[in-house]
Amino acid sequence: MNAPYPLDLLGLADIRAARELLSDVVKTTPMIPSRPLTEITGTPAWLKCENQQRAGSYKVRGAYTRIARLSAAERARGVVAASAGNHAQGVALAAGLLGARSTVFMPEGAPLPKVTATRGYGASIEYAGTTVDDSLEAAHLFAAETGAVLIHPFDHPDVIAGQGTVGLEILEQCPEATTIVTAVGGGGLISGVAVAAKALRPDIRVIGVQAAGVAAYPPSLAAGSPVKLDRGVTIADGIAVLKPGDLPFAHVSKLVDEVVTVTDEDLSAALLVLLERHKMVVEPAGGAAVAALLTGAYTPPPDGPVVAILSGGNIDPMLLLRVIEHGLASAGRFLRLAVRCTDRPGELARLLGEIAEQRANVVDVSHSRQSPRLSFGEAEVALSVETRGPDHSAALISTLRDSGYRVSLLADTTP
Numbered sequence: 001m002n003a004p005y006p007l008d009l010l011g012l013a014d015i016r017a018a019r020e021l022l023s024d025v026v027k028t029t030p031m032i033p034s035r036p037l038t039e040i041t042g043t044p045a046w047l048k049c050e051n052q053q054r055a056g057s058y059k060v061r062g063a064y065t066r067i068a069r070l071s072a073a074e075r076a077r078g079v080v081a082a083s084a085g086n087h088a089q090g091v092a093l094a095a096g097l098l099g100a101r102s103t104v105f106m107p108e109g110a111p112l113p114k115v116t117a118t119r120g121y122g123a124s125i126e127y128a129g130t131t132v133d134d135s136l137e138a139a140h141l142f143a144a145e146t147g148a149v150l151i152h153p154f155d156h157p158d159v160i161a162g163q164g165t166v167g168l169e170i171l172e173q174c175p176e177a178t179t180i181v182t183a184v185g186g187g188g189l190i191s192g193v194a195v196a197a198k199a200l201r202p203d204i205r206v207i208g209v210q211a212a213g214v215a216a217y218p219p220s221l222a223a224g225s226p227v228k229l230d231r232g233v234t235i236a237d238g239i240a241v242l243k244p245g246d247l248p249f250a251h252v253s254k255l256v257d258e259v260v261t262v263t264d265e266d267l268s269a270a271l272l273v274l275l276e277r278h279k280m281v282v283e284p285a286g287g288a289a290v291a292a293l294l295t296g297a298y299t300p301p302p303d304g305p306v307v308a309i310l311s312g313g314n315i316d317p318m319l320l321l322r323v324i325e326h327g328l329a330s331a332g333r334f335l336r337l338a339v340r341c342t343d344r345p346g347e348l349a350r351l352l353g354e355i356a357e358q359r360a361n362v363v364d365v366s367h368s369r370q371s372p373r374l375s376f377g378e379a380e381v382a383l384s385v386e387t388r389g390p391d392h393s394a395a396l397i398s399t400l401r402d403s404g405y406r407v408s409l410l411a412d413t414t415p
Contacts, residue, residue, distance in 0.1 A: 009195065009250060010160055010161055010192070014157065014195070015195055022064060025097065026053060026064070027053065027054065029048065029049045029052050030049045031170070031173040037293050037308065041293055041306060043301075044304070044305040044306070045307075046173075046177070046305055046308070047307075048166065048169070048310065050309060050310055051280065051282050051286050051310045051311070051312055055086075055089040055090050055092075055093045056313045057086040057238070057312030059083075059086045059089065059153075059312075062161070062188055063087065063151060063159070063162070064090070064093075064094035064162060066158040066159050067079055067095055067151060070100075070149055075099065075100040077148055078102065078147075079091060079103075079149050079151050080102070080103045080148040080149070081102065081104050081139060081152075082128075082153065084106065084110050084114070084238060085115070085237065085238065086314055087151075087153040088110075089114065089118050091104060092104060092119075092122055093121045095121075101124075101148075102123040103126060103142065105126045105128045105142070107129055107130050107131055108129065111314070132241055133242045133243065153188065155188070156247065157247065160191045160192045160248065162192070163188050163193065164191070164195050165196070166196075166309065167194070167196030177304065177307045178205065178304030179204065179300040179305075180197055180207070181207045181208075181289040181292060182208060182311060183210075183236070183288035183311045184209060184210050184288075185210075185240065185241040186243075187244050190252060190256055198255050206257055207257055207260065207289075207292070208256055208259040208260070209291065209292040209297070210259060210262075211234035211235075211239055212264075214229065214232030214233070214241065214242065216232075216241065216242055225249070226244040226246060228242050228243035229242045229243070235264045236267055236284035236285040237284070237285065238285030239285040258298065261297065262291040262295060262297050266294070266295045267287055268324075268330055269294060270327075271287045271315075281313050281320070283314050283315040286310045289310070289311075293308060332393050334384070334387070335385045335387060335393055336382070336383070336385075336410035337383045337385060337397070339380070339407050340379070340405065340406040341406075342378065342379070343377050343378055348365075351400075355383075355396065358395065358396045358399055359392075361385065361386040363386055364384045366382045368381075
């Protein structure tokens with residue numbers, strides 16, 4: 001490892017010092033009870049709402065701590081960062097508060113609302129590559145060429161110390177907590193939280209959650225050192241990191257109890273629960289901890305409260321629409337059907353009447369008689385239908401088939 005700092009683990013004093021530095025900058029985010037998670041886990045469950053933090057995520061905590069500790073001469077050279085969006089906004093906000101110029105490299109295809117918000121906080125935006133790792137390489141090169149100070153998204157002691165202030169707040173708001181669950185990308189947040197939590201409560205469990213499509217920690221922990229994935233695909237852009245940071249890995253390997261994975265379908269379902277049951281707008285990465293608890297990817301022992309960190313809420317509204325639809329489909333509440341019927345007047349009205357009698361709601365419908373799959377005199381109706389759940393969906397399909405319709409499920413292509 002060739003990190004530009006010692007790989008010693010941080011201590012509680014480091015987190016408390018960052019807390020003092022951030023006292024007038026970040027807000028103490030709410031902690032709210034979650035009845036759905038309590039019912040599923042069998043133990044009191046709470047949500048730590050970092051989606052309501054300034055700039056929409058916990059990232060401003062680490063970014064401000066890092067930039068505030070630069071010398072005046074270093075800040076005068078400007079700062080540079082790489083991010084899919086949340087760290088970008090945190091750096092741009094922190095740099096603006098501290099009077100430093102900021103340049104942020106973002107992957108091509110970064111969510112437009114995150115790009116717009118980052119620019120709105122005063123940063124200059126550059127695009128580089130298709131992943132955060134690609135953008136990070138470009139940011140390193142920019143720093144070497146211009147003298148700007150790199151503000152790493154997770155691999156620096158000051159960043160970890162800032163993120164660790166979330167852990168201090170959790171144990172102040174829920175001192176009896178026995179488990180903390182949080183999303184993991186590069187590892188900065190979970191490292192800081194683990195330092196704070198384990199120092200104050202050595203018996204507390206700290207659990208990390210990664211998107212299955214970009215889960216670098218399980219193979220890295222198995223290998224005993226950071227391992228870079230060849231590629232990764234997930235809707236959770238906030239944790240789409242191909243390789244753990246050296247310093248975060250040192251913390252995770254010694255302090256974190258377990259790292260589990262969830263699928264994009266799990267993330268979609270979690271966001272739907274958060275939206276419907278908690279009125280919380282959360283991005284896919286921000287819902288990873290909830291997804292793990294909902295699906296049983298991690299089951300906390302019933303010995304005390306579990307706290308799930310909602311790490312961010314910066315979601316593209318268009319993605320949110322697709323995620324909601326996908327979440328409904330995953331929960332058995334949204335069907336895409338292809339129904340073949342006789343091509344004669346009134347047949348479409350009869351089909352829709354059958355669906356209405358089953359108390360299902362048709363979202364959209366298209367009618368075709370030109371498909372080469374159809375026989376002469378046949379038509380195909382493609383339908384999107386909302387139902388009350390898996391049993392209602394099965395009953396609807398059974399009823400249509402009993403009525404003589406040829407019904408098939410269409411492949412879901414969202415998100």
